[in-house]
Amino acid sequence: MSPRSARLARLSRSVTFSACHRLHSKSLSDEENLKLFGKCNNPNGHGHNYKVVVTVRGEATNLPCASLQIDPVSGMVMNLADLKEYMQAAIMEPLDHKNLDKDVPYFSEVVSTTENVAVFIWDSLQKLLPQGILYKVEVHETEQNVVVYKGEETIVK
Ligand SMILES: Nc1nc2c(c(=O)[nH]1)N=C([C@H](O)[C@H](O)COP(=O)(O)OP(=O)(O)OP(=O)(O)O)CN2
Ligand SMILES: [Zn+2]
Numbered sequence: 001m002s003p004r005s006a007r008l009a010r011l012s013r014s015v016t017f018s019a020c021h022r023l024h025s026k027s028l029s030d031e032e033n034l035k036l037f038g039k040c041n042n043p044n045g046h047g048h049n050y051k052v053v054v055t056v057r058g059e060a061t062n063l064p065c066a067s068l069q070i071d072p073v074s075g076m077v078m079n080l081a082d083l084k085e086y087m088q089a090a091i092m093e094p095l096d097h098k099n100l101d102k103d104v105p106y107f108s109e110v111v112s113t114t115e116n117v118a119v120f121i122w123d124s125l126q127k128l129l130p131q132g133i134l135y136k137v138e139v140h141e142t143e144q145n146v147v148v149y150k151g152e153e154t155i156v157k
Contacts, residue, residue, distance in 0.1 A: 006069040010135055011077040012055040015087050017096035020047040021112040024101070045099065050114075051140040052091055052121060056083060056133045078133065090124035114141040118149040126151075 022045040023037035033041045040046065056078050070077055098104055100112040110116050118139045125134050139147045 006072070009070050009077050010055050010057050011080070011083070012053050012136075013080060013083050013087060014051055014053045015091055016049055016051045017092055018047060018049050019095055019098050019100050020045045021100040021107070022046070023111060023113065025111050026109070045101075048141050050095075050117070052087075053136075053138040053140075054083065054087055054091075054121075054125065054134070055136040055138075056129065057135045086125060086128045090128055091121055094124065095121075114139050114145060114147040115149070117141075118147045122149050122151055 022043065023040040024033050025036070028036065094104055095117075100107045100117070102108075104112075104120075106120050107116070110120075118137050121139065122134065122137045125137070135150065137149045139149075141147070
């Protein structure tokens with residue numbers, strides 16, 4: 001490695017939480033909900049053991065390539081002990097062993113799809129983490145079904 005370069009890395013940590021939910025949109029009739037969501041619209045709801053993988057990069061700076069660097073003093077992109085605490089507050093406390101639709105105010109108006117769970121977690125982490133270091137949130141609803149969210153937005157006309 002040349003003396004002027006730095007090693008770049010991203011750091012991930014995962015947690016699992018258990019929650020139940022029902023897919024139901026207030027914008028649709030009961031018939032439309034049943035047609036769209038099928039068994040997942042059953043009023044009794046159903047549960048998942050969600051796995052969430054959060055990826056961060058080092059402190060944001062004006063230099064894009066410096067933003068992922070391993071700190072030469074600590075040897076870390078970020079202390080995993082700190083990331084664990086942020087994930088506890090943003091994921092486990094609001095979501096674990098909850099009925100997403102009834103216990104989490106965010107989902108009283110937003111359908112509790114995995115996409116929206118990923119957005120909820122992204123927004124919750126963004127409020128706690130140092131600015132600019134959150135890179136990716138992955139939510140595994142089942143072993144087969146995974147959503148990846150990187151904070152992208154688009155203008156809706
Ligand atoms: N775009 C989305 N589609 C669906 C979501 C979602 O979050 N986003 N969620 C569901 C249901 O919540 C449901 O839990 C999916 O589970 P299931 O059908 O059991 O999942 P699998 O595909 O893994 O199960 P199979 O055994 O393969 O049927 C539905 N759609
Ligand atoms: Zn489900």
